[in-house]
Amino acid sequence: MKVYKYFVDPNKQEKWLNKMNDKGYKLIKNPMDFIFIFEESDTDYVTRLDYRDRMSMEGYSEYLSIHEELGWEHVRGGRFGMTPHTWTKVKDGNDELFSDKxxxxxxxxxxxxxxxxxxxxxxxxxxxxxxxxxxxxxxxxxxxxxxxxxxxxxxxxxxxxxxxxxxxxxxxxxxxxxxxxxxxxxxxxxxxxxxxx
Missing domain, CATH: 1.10.287 (Helix Hairpins)
Known part of the structure; x- marks a missing residue:
């Protein structure tokens, strides 16, 4: 399912993404700021946004591997910090990113x-x-x-x-x-x- 929606407030975007998770949809792609692609899922997912400044290639690889080891799946975001990193994972009670605030x-x-x-x-x-x-x-x-x-x-x-x-x-x-x-x-x-x- 493809949804076109634009958010000025990233907090509202994150809340909306998690409401979509609660309705049984998992975010699989976010190719542009206003395009969200979901697939139906029976599993409970949580989605978080993380905002990072520009990173070196080595720092970016380390950033991805740390989160992936904790069960997060990277949906969107690059090492240049132009867009927020979008992460999703199966809910397990440890659903916050370590550097969220x-x-x-x-x-x-x-x-x-x-x-x-x-x-x-x-x-x-x-x-x-x-x-x-x-x-x-x-x-x-x-x-x-x-x-x-x-x-x-x-x-x-x-x-x-x-x-x-x-x-x-x-x-x-x-x-x-x-x-x-x-x-x-x-x-x-x-x-x-x-x-x-």
Whole structure:
């Protein structure tokens, strides 16, 4: 069974994957962030996400072998740390990854850094755009005074450029919200670690 679903919050993704396990489905592939491939299973599985920074080939091989020795099956994730590692195994009461909380802090630090950096870039672009063009999106002189086929030709020609000018402020807003969300989750993950000490 193939399911298309996208998650901003990795905690929700992990909970959803485990609900699918409870319904009798085992995750066998996760080729992209929004594509999940399951197979039916009579066995109870648990799925965990682990967030790692870039690893050397040797470190990555060691990371895989340690988890596989503990019964975990690697579904997704590479040594470059671009996506979370997805692990699944048969439930046996020892169903937590040893570095779960620390890896979440690492993930949220990266998410905060990425979203913050791109939000700043889009904010600068938006600021430059609105100062350079007085906030106008369509720049063809007299565009809206044209009529008939001339209007439509000019409008359709300029539309892609207008969208390039109009979309970045919205992207900035989305990235700003994602930054705040990641920052909030980073603080929560840090507090979880502090409470365990």
């Amino acid at each position: 620390e890896s979440k802090v690492s993930f949220y630090k990266r998410a905060t850094s990425y979203t913050g950096t791109f939000a700043i870039l889009f904010m600068v672009y938006t600021f430059i755009f609105f100062n350079s063009f007085d906030g106008e999106i369509f720049l063809t002189p007299g565009l809206f005074d044209m009529e008939g086929i001339m209007f439509w030709k000019a409008f359709l020609f300029e539309l892609p450029f207008a969208l390039m000018r109009a979309v970045p402020p919205f992207i900035f807003l989305i990235l700003a919200v994602m930054f705040l969300y990641a920052y909030s989750n980073l603080n929560k993950a840090k507090k979880e670690i502090e409470n365990d000490l």
